[in-house]
Amino acid sequence: xxxxxxxxxxxxxxxxxxxxxxxxxxxxxxIPGMLHATILRPEYAHAKILKIETGExxxxxxxxKVVTGASCHYHxxxxxxxxxxxxxxxxxxxxxxxxxxxxxxxxxxKAALEKIHVTYQPLPVYIDARQAMSQDAVLIHENxxxxxxxxxxxxxxxTNIANRYHLKKGRGGEGFGEADVIVEGEFxxxxxxxxxxxxxxxxxxxxxxxxxxxxxxxxCPFIIRDxxxxxxxxxxxxxxxxxxxxxxxxxxxxxxxxEQTIAWIASFVPGSPVKWVATRQEDFTSxxxxxxxxxxxxxxxxKDGRLVAIQSTIYHSTGxxxxxxxxxxxxATHNSTGPYEFPHCEMTGYTVYTNTPAVGxxxxxxxxxxxxxxxRMMDMLARKLGMxxxxxxxxxxxxxxxxxxxxxRMYKYNGDIQTCAREVQADVFGxxxxxxxxxxxxxxxxxxxxxxPKGAPFSTKSCFMKMNTDGSVNINMGGAEVGQGLRTIIRxxxxxxxxxxxxxxxxxxxxxxxxxxxxxxxxxxxxTMQGGRAIIRTADKLIxxxxxxxxxxxKTDVDYLEYDGQFIYLRSDPAMRIAVGDLARGYITGDGITxxxxxxxxxxxxxxxxxxxxxxxQGSTGVTYTFGAQAVELRIEKKxxxxxxxxxxxxxxxxxxxxxxxxxxSVLGGVTMAIGxxxxxxxxxxxxxxxxxxxxxxxxxxxxKDAPEQKIEFLETPDMIGPFGARGIGEHSVIGxxxxxxxxxxDATGIDFYAIPITPEKMKQALEGMKEVAA
Amino acid sequence: xxxxxxxxxxxAERSVAAEPDLMLIDVIRDVFNLTGTKxxxxxxxxxxxxxVVNGKAVKSxxxxxxxxxxxxxxxxxxxxxxxxxxxxxxxxxxxxAVQCGFCTPGIVMELYGLLExxxxxxxxxxxxxxxxHLCRCTGYEPIRNGxxxxxxxxxxxxxxx
Numbered sequence: 001x002x003x004x005x006x007x008x009x010x011x012x013x014x015x016x017x018x019x020x021x022x023x024x025x026x027x028x029x030x031i032p033g034m035l036h037a038t039i040l041r042p043e044y045a046h047a048k049i050l051k052i053e054t055g056e057x058x059x060x061x062x063x064x065k066v067v068t069g070a071s072c073h074y075h076x077x078x079x080x081x082x083x084x085x086x087x088x089x090x091x092x093x094x095x096x097x098x099x100x101x102x103x104x105x106x107x108x109x110k111a112a113l114e115k116i117h118v119t120y121q122p123l124p125v126y127i128d129a130r131q132a133m134s135q136d137a138v139l140i141h142e143n144x145x146x147x148x149x150x151x152x153x154x155x156x157x158x159t160n161i162a163n164r165y166h167l168k169k170g171r172g173g174e175g176f177g178e179a180d181v182i183v184e185g186e187f188x189x190x191x192x193x194x195x196x197x198x199x200x201x202x203x204x205x206x207x208x209x210x211x212x213x214x215x216x217x218x219x220c221p222f223i224i225r226d227x228x229x230x231x232x233x234x235x236x237x238x239x240x241x242x243x244x245x246x247x248x249x250x251x252x253x254x255x256x257x258x259e260q261t262i263a264w265i266a267s268f269v270p271g272s273p274v275k276w277v278a279t280r281q282e283d284f285t286s287x288x289x290x291x292x293x294x295x296x297x298x299x300x301x302x303k304d305g306r307l308v309a310i311q312s313t314i315y316h317s318t319g320x321x322x323x324x325x326x327x328x329x330x331x332a333t334h335n336s337t338g339p340y341e342f343p344h345c346e347m348t349g350y351t352v353y354t355n356t357p358a359v360g361x362x363x364x365x366x367x368x369x370x371x372x373x374x375x376r377m378m379d380m381l382a383r384k385l386g387m388x389x390x391x392x393x394x395x396x397x398x399x400x401x402x403x404x405x406x407x408x409r410m411y412k413y414n415g416d417i418q419t420c421a422r423e424v425q426a427d428v429f430g431x432x433x434x435x436x437x438x439x440x441x442x443x444x445x446x447x448x449x450x451x452x453p454k455g456a457p458f459s460t461k462s463c464f465m466k467m468n469t470d471g472s473v474n475i476n477m478g479g480a481e482v483g484q485g486l487r488t489i490i491r492x493x494x495x496x497x498x499x500x501x502x503x504x505x506x507x508x509x510x511x512x513x514x515x516x517x518x519x520x521x522x523x524x525x526x527x528t529m530q531g532g533r534a535i536i537r538t539a540d541k542l543i544x545x546x547x548x549x550x551x552x553x554x555k556t557d558v559d560y561l562e563y564d565g566q567f568i569y570l571r572s573d574p575a576m577r578i579a580v581g582d583l584a585r586g587y588i589t590g591d592g593i594t595x596x597x598x599x600x601x602x603x604x605x606x607x608x609x610x611x612x613x614x615x616x617x618q619g620s621t622g623v624t625y626t627f628g629a630q631a632v633e634l635r636i637e638k639k640x641x642x643x644x645x646x647x648x649x650x651x652x653x654x655x656x657x658x659x660x661x662x663x664x665x666s667v668l669g670g671v672t673m674a675i676g677x678x679x680x681x682x683x684x685x686x687x688x689x690x691x692x693x694x695x696x697x698x699x700x701x702x703x704x705k706d707a708p709e710q711k712i713e714f715l716e717t718p719d720m721i722g723p724f725g726a727r728g729i730g731e732h733s734v735i736g737x738x739x740x741x742x743x744x745x746x747d748a749t750g751i752d753f754y755a756i757p758i759t760p761e762k763m764k765q766a767l768e769g770m771k772e773v774a775a
Numbered sequence: 776x777x778x779x780x781x782x783x784x785x786x787a788e789r790s791v792a793a794e795p796d797l798m799l800i801d802v803i804r805d806v807f808n809l810t811g812t813k814x815x816x817x818x819x820x821x822x823x824x825x826x827v828v829n830g831k832a833v834k835s836x837x838x839x840x841x842x843x844x845x846x847x848x849x850x851x852x853x854x855x856x857x858x859x860x861x862x863x864x865x866x867x868x869x870x871x872a873v874q875c876g877f878c879t880p881g882i883v884m885e886l887y888g889l890l891e892x893x894x895x896x897x898x899x900x901x902x903x904x905x906x907x908h909l910c911r912c913t914g915y916e917p918i919r920n921g922x923x924x925x926x927x928x929x930x931x932x933x934x935x936x
Contacts, residue, residue: 014873019868020855025877485874707916
């Protein structure tokens, strides 16, 4: 398309601050009079607290206060209000805050922590949803029935089921009557961690004037603001939340979690700011973890390959609190069709309390977990039908006129998965596969993917712009920059909309609820689409202000004026014009009388026609979709079982590429992360609920040596909602890696895996088993 | 009285009282307020705390301050001269190697330790030093590209001298 600034690789406006070490992250903030907190974690993952002795800790050097949760009488949460800032009378997971020390230095706070003595009465521990769902299971939340929750949720009091979501399309499970062939299986996407390089942290200051000031490494300042205001009974306007630069998020810095704990601690020392930054261990044990999703899936098809029915059950081991996980279970459930149309769907998602840290958002948000099942099953179904796996998929892809599980109709502008699939197939499967040799098995695998955001009725993003007398523009938005590059996107979209060079646009750096325009939270790969739309709306308003002022100065009608980025001019006579800078403060006439408004504007944008699900679990809750295809070429070393990903190919229909360098970077990173999940990342628990590998030298995230060569292509079928046709892409690249890799392992060895990660040990064991069968 | 440790930090003579378990990163961040050096893990795994000591890249989070006695310590803050970036900073900024930027200072210092000593380091050597650093954002390709671009800029700079 003929865009001037969209589609070009501008360098990030925050790059120089970051390469010089001057970008300010949470831990870099120091406030005069600041105290430091450390937090005691329990010895048991599920236990009653019988007694906490704090006297010895209180007497330690530098200690200002020792805090427990004993007097805490409030719960918090955005979806289901089941969270407490600190354990009150029981602990529900191993990383839960039990007590805290506030001291003058982190060292003193740490030393005193060891002097707190707690007596527990252990309770049974459940790690997996199925254990916690058993009839005789002890309740993790005895008062589930008393918790406030969104009207769309359906908790089951008296059980550990925090929510039950059910979707029925067509005749549901009865649809299998039309099937000639049925495949069924259960797949596991185990616990993991986002493991951003910057650990979580927060500073909270209960000020003498009864306002609350917060700094956090979070992507949702307005949720933190509103939630703390509710918990502490102050007006939302009196809670001010600052967000500095964020060192990676990938999901787990969304929602409100550690901020409530630090607020609880800081509330005991009003007047003093209190800082806490997670150790890496705490980042694993005491912030949000990921996944924990088992998908039981049944797919039925006609002999010719037409899909007729799907039944999927999501067992989500959501951890000790469900507020941050419940929407992931729901997203996993209704997106478990993958990118296919099924006339009949019967889908159930269980959000289940267990004794692990709460599961929260992780890039992909339920999609990669459930679509691991779908894309494995499509390969298995093709085998059972004796059909080509690409042909089977091509017959059933969602596309123009097709209806997804939610009942949403797909349009051409949702993108062209058929082309993505064909291109990726040609790239990876178009050449001869190397033959098995002494050292290696060789395999290729494919996965097609689909993702929608998880929205909310109030999920808006907003923009504020002001023009200066030199025609340059300042822009403020509420979007959190976590590394995804939204500051660059804002600049380019605004440049295009305002018809001025990006260099004339300065984008905000930090977020501050006092100054930033409102945003729900920066999630769901939605900033480019929704934020971009807000930018265009704001630019339109700003141009309107300029024209209204110019109409007075030029003594004409607003609709007789044109704007070109530099001037407002008469349509009939472009020489009759006023420079935009001369209109910025209103137009100052020769005698000093000034007419018109200051050239500034604000606007916001939601996902159009987002709606809550109806009683069938259906509704316009996805609104926007991005489709794509991914494939892998790998080698399996026979001796060690080690899997080498030699090449990874992706193609997504993103509507419009805004910045080629950044979008490639996004997919490169997402694929690498997902390969980590498929091959080695798993947060391991023992039966007592202890985490066995809460350190980066035990929980291996990919290094440069694990990163494969990647081919990344984009298709551009313009979107109807997004700015200049652009769609979301931030999370989509993580979805296909695990199923593509498992499909490739089958291609190489004939072995079917149903769970990740496929570590060398597991691969080797399976290869040995295969030899035994062969013998 | 605890022993005073003398060293040079970014070209200036500095001293600090030795304390048990006091690591170089604590002195850099908490005593001298140079916050470009980051804490990303508990045990020298992630590389975000990398600084250059006597010309060599080291992890400052497990570098006891006593070992810095009489040494020349250089942090990320010392590389740019005013608005003029070091070629490594320029290349890393332009190659797409920066996303969240939390790993960036450590990686820049690692490359400084390598390339200022060995301008003709092979790509395998570059990959080897980069494998001591974790990045969750980029998939590493743009970091490798940035390192190679930096090498070219530094070779050009040397040729111009």
